[in-house]
Amino acid sequence: MTRQNIVLAGVATAALLAGLGIAQAADVTYERLLNPEAGNWLTNNRTYDSNRYSPLDEITKANVGDLKVAFTVPLTPSSKGAGAFWSSLQGTPLVEDGVMYMSDGWGRIYAIDLSKGDRGLIKWIMDPQTSPELATGILNNRGVALYGDSIYSITPDCGFLRVNKETGEVIWRVETQQNPVEYCTMAPLAIKDKIIIGPAGGDGPMRGRLEARNPDNGDVIWTFETILDSSFDEGGETGGGATWVTGAYDAEKNELIWGIGNPYPDWEPKKRPGDNLYTNSTVAIDADTGEVKWHFQYTPNDSWDFDEVGTQQLYKANINGTDTNVLGHFGRNGFFYSVDGSNGSYLNGSQYAEKVTWTKGIDPKTGKPLEYDPAAKVQKYLAETRMDFDLMDMPADFEFCPYWEGGVNMFPTTYSHDTKLVYGLLMEGCTYNPKSRPTDEKGYLTGAVVAIDTATGQIAKRTDFSSTGRGGLLSTAGGIVIGTSSNGDIFALDDTSLERLWNFNVGTMIDAPPITFAVNGKQYIGLAVGPGGVGLGFHNYPGKNSNADEAAAAQKFQPATTMYFFSL
Amino acid sequence: MPARLPSLGPLLRRMSLFGAIAVPLLAFPGLASAQDATPTIDAAQIERGYAVWKGQDCIGCHGWAGNGERIGENPKGPNLRAIELDAETIKEVVLCGRPGTQMPYHDPAAYSDDRCYGMTKADTAGMELIRGKDMTANEATDLAAYIVAKLIGHPEQPNQEECQAYYGKRPFCAKLPTAAEQGY
Numbered sequence: 182m183t184r185q186n187i188v189l190a191g192v193a194t195a196a197l198l199a200g201l202g203i204a205q206a207a208d209v210t211y212e213r214l215l216n217p218e219a220g221n222w223l224t225n226n227r228t229y230d231s232n233r234y235s236p237l238d239e240i241t242k243a244n245v246g247d248l249k250v251a252f253t254v255p256l257t258p259s260s261k262g263a264g265a266f267w268s269s270l271q272g273t274p275l276v277e278d279g280v281m282y283m284s285d286g287w288g289r290i291y292a293i294d295l296s297k298g299d300r301g302l303i304k305w306i307m308d309p310q311t312s313p314e315l316a317t318g319i320l321n322n323r324g325v326a327l328y329g330d331s332i333y334s335i336t337p338d339c340g341f342l343r344v345n346k347e348t349g350e351v352i353w354r355v356e357t358q359q360n361p362v363e364y365c366t367m368a369p370l371a372i373k374d375k376i377i378i379g380p381a382g383g384d385g386p387m388r389g390r391l392e393a394r395n396p397d398n399g400d401v402i403w404t405f406e407t408i409l410d411s412s413f414d415e416g417g418e419t420g421g422g423a424t425w426v427t428g429a430y431d432a433e434k435n436e437l438i439w440g441i442g443n444p445y446p447d448w449e450p451k452k453r454p455g456d457n458l459y460t461n462s463t464v465a466i467d468a469d470t471g472e473v474k475w476h477f478q479y480t481p482n483d484s485w486d487f488d489e490v491g492t493q494q495l496y497k498a499n500i501n502g503t504d505t506n507v508l509g510h511f512g513r514n515g516f517f518y519s520v521d522g523s524n525g526s527y528l529n530g531s532q533y534a535e536k537v538t539w540t541k542g543i544d545p546k547t548g549k550p551l552e553y554d555p556a557a558k559v560q561k562y563l564a565e566t567r568m569d570f571d572l573m574d575m576p577a578d579f580e581f582c583p584y585w586e587g588g589v590n591m592f593p594t595t596y597s598h599d600t601k602l603v604y605g606l607l608m609e610g611c612t613y614n615p616k617s618r619p620t621d622e623k624g625y626l627t628g629a630v631v632a633i634d635t636a637t638g639q640i641a642k643r644t645d646f647s648s649t650g651r652g653g654l655l656s657t658a659g660g661i662v663i664g665t666s667s668n669g670d671i672f673a674l675d676d677t678s679l680e681r682l683w684n685f686n687v688g689t690m691i692d693a694p695p696i697t698f699a700v701n702g703k704q705y706i707g708l709a710v711g712p713g714g715v716g717l718g719f720h721n722y723p724g725k726n727s728n729a730d731e732a733a734a735a736q737k738f739q740p741a742t743t744m745y746f747f748s749l
Numbered sequence: 750m751p752a753r754l755p756s757l758g759p760l761l762r763r764m765s766l767f768g769a770i771a772v773p774l775l776a777f778p779g780l781a782s783a784q785d786a787t788p789t790i791d792a793a794q795i796e797r798g799y800a801v802w803k804g805q806d807c808i809g810c811h812g813w814a815g816n817g818e819r820i821g822e823n824p825k826g827p828n829l830r831a832i833e834l835d836a837e838t839i840k841e842v843v844l845c846g847r848p849g850t851q852m853p854y855h856d857p858a859a860y861s862d863d864r865c866y867g868m869t870k871a872d873t874a875g876m877e878l879i880r881g882k883d884m885t886a887n888e889a890t891d892l893a894a895y896i897v898a899k900l901i902g903h904p905e906q907p908n909q910e911e912c913q914a915y916y917g918k919r920p921f922c923a924k925l926p927t928a929a930e931q932g933y
Contacts, residue, residue, distance in 0.1 A: 261882055263813075264820050265806035265853070314803030314915065317813065317820040360921050361813055361912075362820060384821045573825055616877070 270711025318364025653694025
């Protein structure tokens with residue numbers, strides 16, 4: 182088919198659809214991404230500031246108790262790749278004008294027509310036919326990007342795809358994998374004339390990067406290397422610094438604000454003397470050139486796998502009487518940080534996880550761990566918690582807190598424009614040798630939602646629950662926060678009191694963040710249920726929690742793959 | 750490649766369990782290789798074994814080249830290029846896993862009776878026991894043939910040809926030595 186024929190066919194289809202009363206999706210322009218319509222969720226974090234706040238207010242504190250399942254749509258069943266991980270649904274679906282675009286762990290994309298209101302009809306499925314032997318990493322694709330008339334996504338083996346939004350046909354595929362250790366899970370970010378992508382796999386001998394690519398042909402415009410050689414005394418096999426989660430974009434300053442993953446080898450800091458920049462950092466990158474404008478590092482010379490790829494929240498807050506552009510970030514290391522969005526300097530923060538044993542605290546001036554010694558090549562921190570051995574050689578009585586997955590992992594946080602609070606979904610507990618995890622309360626992994634006052638960086642409110650926080654959060658103009666947890670609960674909280682106003686249990690673990698959108702004027706909550714991705718058998722996760730029945734049932738969770746849609 | 754003696758432990762146990770009559774019913778390529786100076790392994794079987802290697806859950810921990818370079822968050826598996834096991838023992842470890850370690854079992858009925866090391870599920874109580882992807886006994890036989898023929902005794906660093914056989918023409922394969930440079 183020639184390009185002209187494609188265009189003509191598109192026009193004919195549009196006319197036909199218009200005749201049937203089905204709206205033809207318009208191009209997703211940069212302007213729409215900057216100011217998305219209230220009913221749509223057009224980019225991974227809904228808006229470039231990563232707030233995951235929706236102006237929709239049909240569902241409120243007063244009526245959220247009446248929320249019910251409107252319909253469900255199962256996707257392709259989960260299966261294992263060569264890396265022995267179950268494929269999962271961990272992505273944030275996008276919704277544009279009544280059509281949802283969701284990806285699964287194998288990099289398939291589903292277009293689901295939601296315009297009927299009482300059912301979802303799969304329009305097309307794009308299957309990149311990822312070979313199982315090339316699916317070597319964790320199979321948890323985190324979503325797609327919409328830009329122009331196309332969808333952009335990356336496959337588990339790092340094929341960068343442009344897909345026709347109307348038909349699901351692959352327009353082109355560009356290979357981006359540079360090392361067999363790399364795999365790809367990030368939801369690309371579309372900004373003006375660029376698509377931003379990067380690889381996962383930083384728990385292996387690779388070196389991370391961000392790439393800005395041309396939306397027309399997939400060519401590289403610039404590459405930002407996340408590993409600064411001068412900050413690693415040993416070269417060779419060390420590195421890491423993967424970029425496996427979508428960052429934020431400060432449109433005013435034209436800067437990408439991105440979280441960078443852990444150093445490699447994860448557990449043996451003596452093998453990589455130095456601060457290991459830009460691992461475990463937030464970096465601000467000039468979106469035109471890929472050059473670093475500033476950075477803030479959370480855990481220099483890490484030994485606990487404290488990736489800081491998680492949500493980079495951008496908002497204004499009144500800090501000590503001054504209106505300030507703030508980067509708010511829940512560190513996986515147990516601390517919340519407010520960082521000056523103009524230069525990366527530390528403003529304020531607090532310990533949000535109850536159990537933190539790797540440091541005595543954060544220096545209120547610098548934001549660095551109190552034990553951090555800028556002159557030291559290898560940091561000491563609190564020696565009894567410091568890992569200095571491969572994971573497989575962990576002594577039986579070794580422990581550190583928080584748990585190595587967090588704290589707040591990459592599961593999205595949210596900032597409410599109404600309460601001026603930023604909310605984190607966390608795991609509460611400690612890391613033990615898996616063979617000797619205490620079976621009593623000490624060994625529990627539980628969860629919580631913590632609300633932080635953005636002016637002071639202090640905890641305003643906290644609500645605890647029996648299983649770990651997994652999935653993610655959103656907030657709305659209806660005064661609610663929607664969240665999820667690993668016991669299969671999706672819940673609505675009062676955005677001020679954090680009182681639980683509604684709960685629904687899906688019977689297996691939730692790994693994906695909820696979204697909200699409107700179709701034909703009606704507000705929905707959308708959620709992917711498809712656990713997997715962690716360890717050889719996710720059935721063993723989360724292990725113990727504070728509810729014995731739940732903990733036992735969690736051992737028998739099944740790998741579902743279903744989209745849930747809730748409405749009043 | 751030096752002739753490898755089979756590990757007789759599991760075989761002796763099996764013989765004592767089932768009696769000598771069971772022996773002719775089982776294929777013993779490892780035993781055969783110990784007796785035969787020039788063992789021939791069917792090329793088609795190696796090819797089938799390679800398909801099992803790629804499609805199963807081996808490479809997460811053992812690496813695509815079987816040299817122990819795990820992928821990502823997987824446990825670190827042993828370098829299979831340096832092990833000294835015969836095909837029959839490899840097959841047994843694949844089907845039965847190694848209780849108490851992260852090596853999964855792949856026979857869906859393992860530990861439902863005493864087929865694995867004479868142990869049942871009850872005998873493994875308190876030991877880590879991980880279930881891998883399901884595999885048939887024939888697939889395990891082919892896989893073991895591949896491991897013996899193409900991994901054991903080969904240089905720890907894979908070569909370009911091996912990389913291209915696995916990944917196709919990815920640029921990173923060009924960074925490896927050629928088979929000729931490795932003396933093949």
